[in-house]
Amino acid sequence: MNRVRRDDATPGGGTAARRVGRRALLAGVLLVALLAGAACSDDPAPGPAPSATAPSTAPSAGASGTPLPAGAPVRNPFGAHWDFSRHDQFVPYLEKLSGSATYHELSWCDIEKTQGSPDFSAVDQIAERSRKLGITLHLKIRTGVCWATGGTAKFTRGQANKTESAMPQDLAAYQNFVRTLVQRYAPYGVREYAVENEVNAQQYWAGSPEDYRRLVTAAAEAIRAADPQAKVVDSGMSSVAYGMGVADRLLRVGQPDQAVAAYQAYFQRRIGTRGRLIPAVNDPTALRAALDNAQNSRNLAYLAVTEKLLDDRVVDVRQLHFYEHFSGVPALLDYLRAETPAGVPVQAWEVGQFWKDGGDDAAGRGDEMVKVVSMLVAGGVREVLWLPLAYNPNNRAGAEVRYGLLDPDGTQRQAGAMMAALAAAARDATVEPVNAKGLTGVAFRRGAESTLVVWSTSTGTVSLPAAAGVTGGPVGADPAARGGALPIGPSPVLVRATGTPDAVLAPIR
Numbered sequence: 001m002n003r004v005r006r007d008d009a010t011p012g013g014g015t016a017a018r019r020v021g022r023r024a025l026l027a028g029v030l031l032v033a034l035l036a037g038a039a040c041s042d043d044p045a046p047g048p049a050p051s052a053t054a055p056s057t058a059p060s061a062g063a064s065g066t067p068l069p070a071g072a073p074v075r076n077p078f079g080a081h082w083d084f085s086r087h088d089q090f091v092p093y094l095e096k097l098s099g100s101a102t103y104h105e106l107s108w109c110d111i112e113k114t115q116g117s118p119d120f121s122a123v124d125q126i127a128e129r130s131r132k133l134g135i136t137l138h139l140k141i142r143t144g145v146c147w148a149t150g151g152t153a154k155f156t157r158g159q160a161n162k163t164e165s166a167m168p169q170d171l172a173a174y175q176n177f178v179r180t181l182v183q184r185y186a187p188y189g190v191r192e193y194a195v196e197n198e199v200n201a202q203q204y205w206a207g208s209p210e211d212y213r214r215l216v217t218a219a220a221e222a223i224r225a226a227d228p229q230a231k232v233v234d235s236g237m238s239s240v241a242y243g244m245g246v247a248d249r250l251l252r253v254g255q256p257d258q259a260v261a262a263y264q265a266y267f268q269r270r271i272g273t274r275g276r277l278i279p280a281v282n283d284p285t286a287l288r289a290a291l292d293n294a295q296n297s298r299n300l301a302y303l304a305v306t307e308k309l310l311d312d313r314v315v316d317v318r319q320l321h322f323y324e325h326f327s328g329v330p331a332l333l334d335y336l337r338a339e340t341p342a343g344v345p346v347q348a349w350e351v352g353q354f355w356k357d358g359g360d361d362a363a364g365r366g367d368e369m370v371k372v373v374s375m376l377v378a379g380g381v382r383e384v385l386w387l388p389l390a391y392n393p394n395n396r397a398g399a400e401v402r403y404g405l406l407d408p409d410g411t412q413r414q415a416g417a418m419m420a421a422l423a424a425a426a427r428d429a430t431v432e433p434v435n436a437k438g439l440t441g442v443a444f445r446r447g448a449e450s451t452l453v454v455w456s457t458s459t460g461t462v463s464l465p466a467a468a469g470v471t472g473g474p475v476g477a478d479p480a481a482r483g484g485a486l487p488i489g490p491s492p493v494l495v496r497a498t499g500t501p502d503a504v505l506a507p508i509r
Contacts (some may be wrong), residue, residue: 074136075099077377077431078423080405081350082389084126089410090389091133096420098134099427101383103349105197107165108177109144118177120184127188138192138233138349139185141178141219143168145206155203165196166206167215174215175222182226194233194319194349195219200241200302209305220314234306236319236349240278241299243267243324246335248291248300256284258331263287266328269355303339310341318346320381323354323402326371333379347383348376353403363491365403366415367455370475370492373422374453378433378442386419417476421494425451432501437508438462439488443501450504452495454488461489465507470497 079100082090104126112118123139130137143165145153153163168174182193195216199205205212212235220232237245243266250259263281270278277295281287290296309315318340322332336346351373358365373384391404405416412420429444434454439462441454453475456462464472464486471479472486472495479496486495497504 074101074383076423076427077382077384078373078419078426079135079383079385080389080419081385081387083392084129086390086410087129090406093389093406093410093412093416093420094133094135097423100385100423101136101138101347102130102385103138103140103194104130105140105142106181107142107144107162108148108168108174109146109163112148112177113146115147118180120181123185127185127190131188137185137188137190138194139181139190140194140197140349141181142196142204143174143215148173151206154206164203164206165199167211171214171218175218178219178222179226182223182230186227186230191227191229192231192233192317193219193223194235196235198238198241198321199235200237200299202298205235209301212302213305213309216309217314231316232314233317233319233347233349234309234315236321237299237303237306239321239323239350239354240267240270241303242320242322242332242335243270243328244291244296244299245303245339246328246331247287249335249338250331251284251288251291256287260284260287262328262331263290266324266331268325268327270324273356307339310344313341316344318344320346320348320376321350322348322372322376323350323352326368326375329372329375329379333375333381336379336381346381348381349383349385350387351376351384352387354401355403356399356401358400358403362414366413366418366476367491369403369405369415370418370422370453371455373419374442374492375440377426377431382431414476418492421476422453425453425494425496434501434505436502437505439505439508441492445500448498450497450499450501452497452501452504453492454495455492456489459490461487462508463487464495464505467497467507470495470504472496 076097076099079097079102080094081102082094084104104123106123111120111123127137143149145151145163145166148168148170149166150169151166155164156162178193182190196212197204199212207215216232216234223230223232243263246266247259247263250256250262260281260283267278271280272278277293279286279290281290291300306315306318310318318336320336322329340346353365353369353372355365369386373386376384386405388402388404390406390410391400391408393408403415404413405419406412425444429446429451432443432445434441434443434452438457439454440457441452443450443452445451464470466484466486470486472493473479475492475494479494486493495504
């Protein structure tokens, strides 16, 4: 399938009207190409209301360019997604992430296996447990495949036997289910609802881009009617789809060499992992050929539909998924700034580490985790949820392709200690990017105190002179007062001091 390129694109996305027109044209043409390719009972909402906390709403600036807008008002931007069936094993660690957010994915077909007899008990338990932990719950609403959608599932995944989703046969019945869901979980403090998951992938969505647009529009209407405070979130394009979008945009704005470099940085651990879908690319011609295959054309089509929904304000929040090397983050942030309407927050509901041959280098794994999540938060992404919280040894890959912060039994790894340290530094703090004195990273300010998480941008070290009240050391260890200068190399270091970040770094020569 030939993709349609938006050659009139300009850096920064141009005017809103031009952005809408481009996306409508691209989506419309690709929709045509890709197309060639019961009511539920109104159970009462649970009685107890969640405890109220005053969230921090301080804005943050991006590392460069126009800042992304502040996201949802959580008190701690660093959270995780976990297997709720292992809840008891994870509680001691999850308490360290209080004030953050998480999400749970549910499907209409699972909840209402028999038409007219929904069972919300499992989700009720998850909502109550999240609230008890002080963690904000978001819900991801999928349809699944069953009586409500007709047809037979083509894809079945995991121990839970999840299937793709299909378009409901009765949109009014679907909206009734969504309204019931939102009304039920508003008392638990649930305010954000994503519609479907990674619809760019056939194993998650059986419909067309136009079907997805219709579904989100219907869901958004029901969500807002049930709770005017609720926010509608897109499905979250896959990490791979975002990488293809980054490269495609740079081609469109006349930067072919930068497009190739961004592709190579973003996909350095993915080349060849999906056959010809993510091939090695060394020049713009090869890159254009890679973007033209059927799956990547589908990725770009669903990105276009998602961005049209954002432009039209059908969707309130943009959802990011990212599992790549940290060197891919800067181009990704540039893409988000250019292709996200002003005022729309970006939240990363899925961030992780796809590293097929990563081995057991706990320090290296932890360092890279810190760099990825710090760069995202410094760039204005206000929720960063690590996935998975703990390695599941029973996964279908048979290996730890995506790295967990905890061992399967809940024992904290070095990466887990590092994430807990980030959460402690960021809770109720304002966020600033750090990009000076040969260092990059993020700074958190709470009152007169600053906590910096920084690393050297070269292979060498930067020396922070000793000063009264300045403590520092590896992320995840207790910062200690130093008798001499603090060397900061490629591994992230946490520095705590009184004063602004600029003042803390000022002694560096």
